[in-house]
Amino acid sequence: PPGRTQKDLCGWGKFSSFSSQFFLKMSAFSLGLNSFTVPFSMHSENRSRLVSSLLTETSDGIVLLEGGISKERNDTDHELLFRQESYFHYLFGVKEPGFWGALYFTETTVKSILFCPRLPDEYAVWMGKITTPEQFKSHYEVDEVMYVDEMESWMASSSSSTNNLLLMNGKNSDSGSMYVPPTLPNPPPTMTIDTKTLFPILANQRVYKTAKELELMKHVSKVTSLSHVNTMRTIKPGMMEYQAEATFLHFNYFHYGCRQLAYTAICACGPDPAVLHYGHAGAPNDQKINDGDMCLMDMGAEYHCYCSDITMSWPANGTFTDVQKIVYEGVLNAQRNVFEILRPGTSWVECHKAAEKAILTAMVKLGVIRMVNGVTMDDMVELRLGGVFMPHGLGHFIGVDTHDVGGYLPDFPKRESGPGLKSLRTARILEKDMCLTVEPGCYFIDYTIDNALKDDKLKGFIVEAEVNKHRGTGGVRLEDVIAITEESFTNYTVAPRGIDEVESVMAGNKWPPLKDLYPELKRETLLTM
Secondary structure (H helix, E strand, C coil): CCCCCHHHHCCHHHHCCCCCCCCCCCCEECCCCCCCCEECHHHHHHHHHHHHHHCCCCCCEEEEEECCCCCECCCCCCECCCCCCHHHHHHHCCCCCCCEEEEEECCCCEEEEEEECCCCCCHHHHHCCCCCHHHHHHHHCCCEEEEHHHHHHHHHHHCCCCCEEECCCEECCCCCCEECCCCCCCCCCCCEEECCCHHHHHHHHCCECCHHHHHHHHHHHHHHHHHHHHHHHHCCCCCEHHHHHHHHHHHHHHHHCCCEECCCCEEEECCHHHCCCCCCCCCCCCCECCCCCEEEEEECEEECCEECCEEEEEECCCCCCHHHHHHHHHHHHHHHHHHHHCCCCCEHHHHHHHHHHHHHHHHHHHCCECCCCCCCHHHHHHCCCHHHHCCCCCCCECCCCCCCCCCCCCCCCCCCCCCCHHHCCCCCECCCCEEEEECCEEECCHHHHHHHHHCCCCHHHECHHHHHCCCCCCEEECEEEEEECCCCEEECCCCCCCHHHHHHHHCCCCCCCCCCCCHHHCCCCHHHC
C-alpha cells in the first residue's frame, strides 16, 4: 500500500492481519451472505474433549500452544496471506496471528486463556482499529484474554497450583516434519515440562470429528462439489488448465466466502493426470486443453480452516470414448467396492485392496493385463500388481488439514510395505466419526509401467503392446469425502459420478438431479441441496 514500509510499521508486519473494523459481535465465524456460520462452541467442545483425555493421564496441568505468525515473502515486506496453525485453530478458532493459548485444568477446574499481541497505537493507522482483550474474550468464547507480555507472570502465578506444563512435540506422519515445542519466555523453575503426553492425545482426538465439525465438513464438501460442477460446465477444449483453477477459486470465494483452497489445485488434462501432484510451481496447470483429452480436476475449498478434497475426471468435449469409459467405470467400481465394506471395524488396508481389485478388473477388460492360469484376481492384488496402475494410497484423514493428522500414531497399525500400500496415509481400523477421502485412480505412468515390465513377478501379467497404446493418455481419479457412521458411512460429495450424470452436466442439464440414479454412493444430501 502507498507509503507503507517495514520501517514505518516498526516490525508490526507479523501482526498485520489484525483488524476489528468488521469484528463480529456474535461468538461465531461467518463472512455474511451465503457463507456458513461456525459457532465458537465447536472449539470449546474440542478443548473440553482434550481436558477429559488428559485427566486420564494426569490430575492437573497447563496446556500451552503457540499460534501461527504472519510471514513476509523472502526478504521483502510483502506479507503472505496468513493461515492459522492447525492445532491452535482446532482448539481456539483464532484467525489472527501472533497469539498463544493455554488450558489450565485440575480435576475440578478448567480455564481457557488466550494471549494476544500488545500492538502499538499507530497500528490503527495502517491496519484498522485495534481489537481489545475484552472483545477477543467475548468473540472467541474463552475465559480470559491477556497480552503475550503478561504470559510469563500468569504462568508464575499458576505454578502455585500446578507444576505440570504440557507442550506439543511429535512427528507428522504425512510430511515427516516435527512439531517442535515452542520456545518459552522464562517458565517458572518449579514447573516440569512434559513434551510426551500431549501430542499423541491431541493428534488422535482430531481423527474423530464432533457433530459440529461434521456439519462444517459437509458444507465445505457441498461447496466444493458445486464448484466442480461449475468448472465442468465452463471449461472447453482450447482453453488452458489454469482457467479451470481460476474458475473453481472464483466460485468458492464469490458465492461462499472460501478465500483459500485447501491445497494446490491439480488441473491436469491429456497426459498430465499421470503426474499425481501436477499443478506445482514447475508444472503450474499451464497446458492447453485439447479435444479428446481426459481432464482430472483435484481441487478443494477451505472454510474456517476446514478442508474438502474432491477429484473429478471428465472428457474435455463432454463425451466419453469407449476406452475412457472402461477406465472411468473401473475407477468408479473401485469406489463401489470400497463403499460396500466401508463401516466401523473395517481395515483401511483392506479397503485399498478392494479398490485395486476393481482397477485390475478394468485393465483386464482393456486388454492391458492378461489372466494367467492358476492365478486369481486376489493373487494379483497380493503380488502388488495394482500398484502399477494406482501407486498412491486409497485416501487419507481430512479435517483441519487436507492430509489430516493421526494416520500413524503409537499403539495403532504400522505402515505397510510394497507399491501402493506403502503410500497409504493410515492403516487404521475404521471407527465412527472418522472423516476420510476415498480416492481410487488408474493411471498410465511410464515409470511404474517400465519398472513392472522389468519385474519378473509382474511382467508376465502385462501385455506390453497394449499398455504402450495408453502411454501419454494420463488417467482417471475419483475422490469423495466421507464420514464413518454408527453402522456404515455417509458421503459428503454431491458431484456427478455416473457417466450419464457427467455427460448430462456437461451438456448443461440440471444439477442436482431430480432422482439419484446411484444410491449405492450414499450421497445422502444430493436431492436436498
